[in-house]
Amino acid sequence: MRKIFSLSLAAAVLASAVAGPAPASAAPADDAFFTPPSPLPAGAPGDVVRFRVTEAGAITAKVRSWQVMYRSTDALGQPNVVTGMILIPRSVDPATAPIVSFASGTYGPAFRCTPSEMERIGASYEQPAINDMLDAGYAVVMTDYEGYHPDPKTTYVTGRSEGHAVIDVVRAAQKLPETGLSKTAKVVFRGYSQGGGASLWAAQLQPEYAPELNLVGAVGGGVPADLVQVSLQLDGKLGFGFLAYSLIGLDNAYAELDLERYLNDAGKTAFARMQREACTLELLLDYRGKRLSEYTTASPVLTPPWLARVQENKLGGTPIRVPVHEYHGTRDDIVDFAQHKALRDTYCGAGVAVDWKTYDTDHITGVYLGNAGAAAFIADRFAGRPATSNC
Known part of the structure; x- marks a missing residue:
């Protein structure tokens, strides 16, 4: 509810x-x-x-x-x-x-x-x-x-x-x-x-x-x-669109991550459409309940290159x-x-x-x-x- x-x-x-x-x-x-x-x-x-x-x-x-x-x-x-x-x-x-x-x-x-x-x-x-x-x-x-x-x-x-x-x-x-x-x-x-x-x-x-x-x-x-912990709570849930967008965002920031090589045909189509058309409402409504496995041939999330970049973007390493x-x-x-x-x-x-x-x-x-x-x-x-x- x-x-x-x-x-x-x-x-x-x-x-x-x-x-x-x-x-x-x-x-x-x-x-x-x-x-x-x-x-x-x-x-x-x-x-x-x-x-x-x-x-x-x-x-x-x-x-x-x-x-x-x-x-x-x-x-x-x-x-x-x-x-x-x-x-x-x-x-x-x-x-x-x-x-x-x-x-x-x-x-x-x-x-x-x-x-x-x-x-x-x-x-x-x-x-x-x-x-x-x-x-x-x-x-x-x-x-x-x-x-x-x-x-x-x-x-x-x-x-x-x-x-x-x-x-x-x-x-x-x-x-x-x-x-x-x-x-x-x-x-x-x-x-x-x-x-x-x-x-x-x-x-x-x-x-x-x-x-x-x-x-x-x-x-x-x-x-x-902590993007790892956030991501674990989004797959298959209301906020899956935000998980997918996070992968796109990191891939745009770090060329070596090469997100496309992990995507299947459905993933290439969906992620390209997302970058071209999606605002917050579409992220919430069009992708709710989806799973990363529907769009990938292998998950990039826990691979060493991705983990390294995610770790670089974990807050808390420097006191404010x-x-x-x-x-x-x-x-x-x-x-x-x-x-x-x-x-x-x-x-x-x-x-x-x-x-x-x-x-x-x-x-x-x-x-x-x-x-x-x-x-x-x-x-x-x-x-x-x-x-x-x-x-």
């Missing part, structure tokens, strides 16, 4: 989001803005490659907003370019506004699912959290992560790539003169699910990768910290130096609860100031149920109040 409830809620929420109002100026599916330049221009992480003023769905009148392409760093430490969005409330002085780098949850592998495009047309399922932060007077910057362009090759759940992208969209927003944002502004990383993992990866990487940022906190809800708010639903039916609890324990053991909260709920409901706690934590960090830990 709980699974049926979760699925119906997911369908209702995501269908509502996708069916949100689209402005007449909706961009074509092959929007060249998102095509990476070749060769990449010289520069440093966070340098702006291009930008454009844009709409932001129903909140357009309340914010100044831009889509931006900026330099970042992939999972192998090589330069790349990533797109994202900058939102600043018209009611605030940007020179004094704190910044939240909001790491989006799963939007799907297809180009039409690009998170900043979902925000632009008013179809973001995370809009309540975004609205709360804007209403609080924060600038909100959002990365699309690596690989959203007309020939999409997104690097889903590849923590090192995602963490760099979350950091560098802050740098890009601070470097873009039109925003007026301060380079000394207080910054918090925040996200749920895929975004929760990306947020904590950004927090782990920041001291070495971007020491100039005035980072004061990080929020991670529903975090897929700022206070952290983590939360998770104890009945999570997509991202295993126990592996996130293990990450919390690891951070606590390493001396991280962790504020840990659990909710008696499933994964989809947790997208919304954790908003109030996350908002309170962020407000405290920006106000300079002492952090508390319940380790």
Whole structure:
């Protein structure tokens, strides 16, 4: 019964989001803005490659907003370019506004699912959290992560790539003169699910990768910290589409993994279609209950090359130096609860100031149920109040 409830809620929420109002100026599916330049221009992480003023769905009148392409760093430490969005409330002085780098949850592998495009047309399922932060007077910057362009090759759940992208969209927003944002502004990383993992990866990487940022906190809800443990809970279940997408994402990040050689004909067709067409709703509805064995001649999951790359993207190896708010639903039916609890324990053991909260709920409901706690934590960090830990 709980699974049926979760699925119906997911369908209702995501269908509502996708069916949100689209402005007449909706961009074509092959929007060249998102095509990476070749060769990449010289520069440093966070340098702006291009930008454009844009709409932001129903909140357009309340914010100044831009889509931006900026330099970042992939999972192998090589330069790349990533797109994202900058939102600043018209009611605030940007020179004094704190910044939240909001790491989006799963939007799907297809180009039409690009998170900043979902925000632009008013179809973001995370809009309540975004609205709360804007209403609080924060600038909100959002990365699309690596690989959203007309020939999409997104690097889903590849923590090192995602963490760099979350950091560098802050740098890009601070470097873009039109925003007026301060380079000394207080910054918090925040996200749920895929975004929760990306947020904590950004927090782990920041001291070495971007020491100039005035980072004061990080929020991670529903975090897929250990991809092996998460994957074991998805095969044949509601979230199989996320397992399949995870394989695609890692394969896009690390060419030597060569996912295609493990796929049978049905797998090659289904996975190609997924990259071409699937957003979150399709991942949930079209692939629920499927098994990896239906699509593969042999499972890649436990082979040495895959295990090595998965291990590289396991959270917890580096203590986070700022206070952290983590939360998770104890009945999570997509991202295993126990592996996130293990990450919390690891951070606590390493001396991280962790504020840990659990909710008696499933994964989809947790997208919304954790908003109030996350908002309170962020407000405290920006106000300079002492952090508390319940380790």
